[in-house]
Amino acid sequence: MDKVVIVMPAWNESDNIKRMIAELVDKELPQINAEMHLLVVDNYSKDDTAKIVEEASKTRNNVHIIQQGDKSGLGWAYIAGFKYAVSKLGADAVMEMDADFQHPPRFVKPMVEAYLEGADYVIGSRYIPGGSIPKEWAFFRKFISFAGNLFIRLVLLKPRIHDLTTGFRLTRVKGVLDKMDLDNLMEPGRFAHKVHLLYQAIKNSKKVVEVPLEFASRTQEKSKFNTKEMIATFKVAIILGIKDKIRFIKFGTVGFLGFMVNFIGIRVFRGMGLAETLAWLFATELAIINNYTLNNIWTFKEAKIGGLGKTIFKFLQFNVTSAGALAIQSIFGPLGVRLVGVRFDWLVLAVVVVLMVLPYNYLMYNLVIWKTWKLPWAKKANA
Ligand SMILES: Nc1nc2c(ncn2[C@@H]2O[C@H](COP(=O)(O)OP(=O)(O)O)[C@@H](O)[C@H]2O)c(=O)[nH]1
Ligand SMILES: [Mg+2]
Structure with missing residues (x-):
């Protein structure tokens, strides 16, 4: 059976992570026809995040936690998580997923199914029929998300892919992740690293599939995404776009x-x-x-x-x-x-x-x- 490891960065997410284990690990994962694991990548959270996951891992052999190391930022968490998932857990595929329920657990199954049907790279897409961004987002935020995504799509010349900035994705290890250069990821401290990951994954994939994602809004706190993150993201897209040409x-x-x-x-x-x-x-x-x-x-x-x-x-x-x-x-x-x-x-x-x-x-x-x-x-x- 294929082994799929969901790499989930979490930083001060004690409330969310408790619910996530109950809903994702205990309810959703058993319904999937693959050996499913959850790997939480913590960044020395100040709250009980690590304790809760460690406790859960004692009674479940598919729950794991590692600490990210001294480099802070989401990209570093994924680099550490991917490496651990491949070398220590022997993953056949890895997933990127947030801990804050913006990626509802029920969407994991269709993504894994697309992989089992032969996809090398599966994108949880907000911009295909069936996918959506939160209705409660202000018009400006919706516009930024849509226009920014469209811009990257144009710069990278990827008209056939509709969501290039989503944080919910699955990557096959053999032939795709193992060909990617994780050690030289651009902007690993920022959201922008997502575009570089996507670029490399698409380059190495024969079959890319988009699966609808109803992106939920974050229940607590505000998003970390801001103008600085946006500029860095465009920068990465432009560099990659030029490199290609x-x-x-x-x-x-x-x-x-x-x-x-x-x-x-x-x-x-x-x-x-x-x-x-x-x-x-x-x-x-x-x-x-x-x-x-x-x-x-x-x-x-x-x-x-x-x-x-x-x-x-x-x-x-x-x-x-x-x-x-x-x-x-x-x-x-x-x-x-x-x-x-x-x-x-x-x-x-x-x-x-x-x-x-x-x-x-x-x-x-x-x-x-x-x-x-x-x-x-x-x-x-x-x-
Ligand atoms: N390990 C780790 N996780 C992080 C870090 N920053 C954010 N996260 C986690 O990454 C996910 C996405 O973060 P979030 O702030 O919701 O980003 P947004 O949804 O793009 O606004 C959540 O699960 C966070 O707990 C970090 O520096 N290290
Ligand atoms: Mg979030």
Whole structure:
């Protein structure tokens, strides 16, 4: 049977944690078709939180507690909890869940079921049908939650996921959590770490499933979430969003440099008295050499091609794919001009380059030249 460990940070939650053990551990967990454990990660609470959990663990072998260590903040609690759940409890999956009933225990079951049906990452989602945020929240708070989430969704380019900031999630250990870098989590002291966890989990997951969550409002005290937390969260999202596109940005930069080399080259060779065709030919080849070299040592440095034989082969291949790009331009350029008139040749060039040549080159580089992408069926064949 699969072992699922619910990692639950708790800090001064004595009232909640007592109820949580009664409702989650004693009522909900036995109804789930997996070996369910609760791991409370305390942070030296001033109240009876630790005592209550320790007491409960004496009569239940699926209740555990650890202390977080000297680093304070929610992210650190999860790092400590995940590590303990995997290495000491042998978890097959870990869950993130709050102790304050904002994540009602009845939603654990459908999440675990999604995992048992093959999901690698399960998101308790407030923004899909069946999910919700508290009705009693003020309009502004609702707006912030929705808009902030939408912003992160856009920045990370994850249109198919509806809730990227929820605190209620399940992560498969094998192939997902064990590939995540928990030691270098951004903003582990803040709420913002959630976005970095999500980013890494999605990257390693084949199947991501969202399950509706009716997010409840906190019964006691006010939320810790504030403007500072919000800015940190956006910052993490933006950094990750850019990181993801950094290769494409480098590719674009090299392409632009290549264009400049080509442009200047024609004039230089022409000035040297070369025939027009030769001037174009040499300038184009110079641009190809420029693009190959810079992409190899910069854009695709993780997949750098070395050695004489390999370099010659790859460079020839690169010339062939570049010829393909030239062919696209010389077919669709004149075609476009015929369509909209020579007055708009610049527009035709821009459209052909942006919509056809750039995607074509990027695809060729990633698939054929530096082989950083694998087609889904190729992936299967390799595995
Ligand atoms: N171990 C630990 N738990 C924390 C810490 N801060 C918050 N928690 C717990 O994390 C959960 C979420 O905290 P909460 O203040 O409700 O955050 P919010 O719901 O995002 O406003 C609750 O179970 C808290 O008891 C911390 O520094 N250490
Ligand atoms: Mg809360």
